[in-house]
Amino acid sequence: xxxxxxxxxxxxxxxxxxxxxxxxxxxxxxxxxxxxxxxxxxxxxxxxxxxxxxxxxxxxxxxxxxxxxxxxxxxxxxxxxxxxxxxxxxxxxxxxxxxxxxxxxxxxxxxxxxxxxxxxxxxxxxxxxxxxxxxxxxxxxxxxxxxxxxxxxxxxxxxxxxxxxxxxxxxxxxxxxxxxxxxxxxxxxxxxxxxxxxxxxxxxxxxxxxxxxxxxxxxxxxxxxxxxxxxxxxxxxxxxxxxxxxxxxxxxxxxxxxxxxxxxxxxxxxxxxxxxxxxxxxxxxxxxxxxxxxxxxxxxxxxxxxxxxxxxxxxxxxxxxxxxxxxxxxxxxxxxxxxxxxxxxxxxxxxxxxxxxxxxxxxxxxxxxxxxxxxxxxxxxxxxxxxxxxxxxxxxxxxxxxxxxxxxxxxxxxxxxxxxxxxxxxxxxxxxxxx
Numbered sequence: 188x189x190x191x192x193x194x195x196x197x198x199x200x201x202x203x204x205x206x207x208x209x210x211x212x213x214x215x216x217x218x219x220x221x222x223x224x225x226x227x228x229x230x231x232x233x234x235x236x237x238x239x240x241x242x243x244x245x246x247x248x249x250x251x252x253x254x255x256x257x258x259x260x261x262x263x264x265x266x267x268x269x270x271x272x273x274x275x276x277x278x279x280x281x282x283x284x285x286x287x288x289x290x291x292x293x294x295x296x297x298x299x300x301x302x303x304x305x306x307x308x309x310x311x312x313x314x315x316x317x318x319x320x321x322x323x324x325x326x327x328x329x330x331x332x333x334x335x336x337x338x339x340x341x342x343x344x345x346x347x348x349x350x351x352x353x354x355x356x357x358x359x360x361x362x363x364x365x366x367x368x369x370x371x372x373x374x375x376x377x378x379x380x381x382x383x384x385x386x387x388x389x390x391x392x393x394x395x396x397x398x399x400x401x402x403x404x405x406x407x408x409x410x411x412x413x414x415x416x417x418x419x420x421x422x423x424x425x426x427x428x429x430x431x432x433x434x435x436x437x438x439x440x441x442x443x444x445x446x447x448x449x450x451x452x453x454x455x456x457x458x459x460x461x462x463x464x465x466x467x468x469x470x471x472x473x474x475x476x477x478x479x480x481x482x483x484x485x486x487x488x489x490x491x492x493x494x495x496x497x498x499x500x501x502x503x504x505x506x507x508x509x510x511x512x513x514x515x516x517x518x519x520x521x522x523x524x525x526x527x528x529x530x531x532x533x534x535x536x537x538x539x540x541x542x543x544x545x546x547x548x549x550x551x552x553x554x555x556x557x558x559x560x561x562x563x564x565x566x567x568x569x570x571x572x573x574x575x576x577x578x579x580x581x582x583x584x585x586x587x588x589x590x591x592x593x594x595x596x597x598x599x600x601x602x603x604x605x606x607x608x609x610x611x612x613x614x615x616x617x618x619x620x621x622x
Contacts, residue, residue: 205257207250208333208475211240215331218476220257220298226250227262228291242266242292250298257283258300268290288323296329299475318485321348324477328357333474334427336412337450342529342601343479345450346410347566354404358446361405364398369411369595377419381426383435399432402445411598412449412472413458424468433602447472452598482527489531496532497547500539509539512546519552529601535579579614580614581609593618 204218209228219238220226226235228525229247238247244264261268269290270281276362289296328335335346346365353363371379382397399407405563409415415423425560426432427447431440436545449472458464482489492512501508510521515538524530538551589595597607611618 205252206475207236207296208236208299208328209236209291209294209296210327210331210333211238211243214239215333217333218396220250220252223253226252229262236296236329238291238294240292240294243294244292247291251280251472259283259289264292272464288327297324297327297475300361318488321477325351326355328352328475328477332357332358332446332471334447335449336455336473336476337479338450338452338455338476339452339479340481340527341452341483341598341603342527344356344528345452345479346408348477348479349406349448349450352448353408353446356406356446358405361403361445362401363406363408364402364445365408365410369409369414369592369598370589372590373416373419376416377422378435380419381422381432381434382441383437394434397432399426399443400441402439402443404444405446407445407447409447409449409472411451413424413451413453413455413464415464420465420468424465424471427468427471467557482524482531485576486520490516492528492531492533493519496535497539500536504539506539506544509542509544510546512548513554515547515549518549525603525606526601531601533581533601540577540584578610579616582610582614 207218207220207226209216209218211321216236217240227249228234228236228238228240229245230240230241230243230246236250244262244266246262247264248262248268249260251260258280259268259270259275260280261275261277267290268275270283271287272290275281283298287298314334325348333378335349337348339345349365349509350363353359366380368376378395378397380397380399382395382400424430426443429440430443431543432443433440455464455469459466459469480493493516497511498508519531524531534552537548538547541551542548550583582596585596585599586593589599593607594604597604600607602610608618610616
């Protein structure tokens with residue numbers, strides 16, 4: 188390891204494998220850790236990570252960056268350095284894992300490892316509730332204005348966490364504007380994002396403010412950011428760099444002040460590497476990456492979510508709330524849930540229709556599984572036909588709302604694209620052609 192302070196190489200670039208992200212009252216910073224070496228943390232002007240806050244000593248702590256990991260060392264600071272609430276003694280070194288929260292005086296520091304695709308395992312598996320570290324990180328991240336990328340499988344609730352960041356932030360009193368980059372056809376998306384002037388194109392009979400401007404001092408949530416067309420990636424990059432946009436047909440810029448939170452269920456770093464997503468835009472959007480665990484990693488949440496969805500479905504149907512039979516609950520906990528929370532919600536809603544007000548049994552959640560579990564039950568075949576009818580209708584409605592796009596329809600249904608194709612074949616539905 189280098190014996191001198193390595194500060195010159197800490198600049199944004201595609202080679203960064205880790206980020207040090209720090210927040211304090213009145214400020215924040217994101218510093219890539221690109222090479223092995225030592226990085227000082229403190230209030231001094233020449234600090235590798237400068238924290239302009241009175242609770243931080245001029246030379247407060249030091250990061251030891253190595254290929255295999257990062258350690259933090261307190262340098263005898265006045266107000267101390269804590270890792271997960273445990274105070275370090277002077278010159279004590281502690282290895283940092285992803286998810287660890289470091290308190291530098293009153294500031295909070297996180298070491299963000301190289302962004303992972305949703306299919307990748309997290310850097311650190313926590314014992315107990317895997318959502319607790321995420322909730323802690325969201326509360327910290329919300330305090331600043333750094334852009335955030337949320338990654339996770341389809342249906343894990345990235346939109347819910349984006350709204351949570353907004354609600355906990357200083358932007359909470361301003362609008363939260365959600366834009367699904369995959370759901371809006373490309374010819375309309377530019378106008379939706381940036382607005383247009385009267386006469387900018389056929390049918391533009393009046394000027395319209397774009398969603399980026401509508402957000403004001405609030406939060407813009409760019410869902411499925413990886414699906415943003417290349418031409419609009421370039422225009423969004425200019426908007427982020429200059430904090431201004433030009434509406435279609437306009438010659439005068441308009442100021443953009445909103446915070447940006449993005450989300451994707453794809454491995455966006457792989458897209459950057461292959462040229463499918465602009466690296467410069469990725470680094471502008473990626474102040475910090477937060478990974479949302481899948482439902483498979485959250486078995487403790489499943490029962491509470493199922494009960495909540497039963498209550499919502501019963502209220503919408505105007506029926507008494509049915510209970511979930513113990514065997515049905517046990518069956519729910521054995522399922523892989525590739526569509527995560529969205530798939531669970533859809534399955535529960537369907538079960539509430541099929542149970543007729545009685546307890547929800549296995550055959551209401553999956554009529555084919557119920558028939559196998561109890562082959563003598565006369566309800567099995569009837570329930571299966573009713574289930575197929577409901578599911579087929581849901582699939583057709585999703586395809587229609589997504590203009591026949593199977594990927595987007597599968598995401599809306601909370602299932603994988605392969606599962607959707609299998610269902611289309613099973614129900615004899617002709618696969619839609621791309622429009």
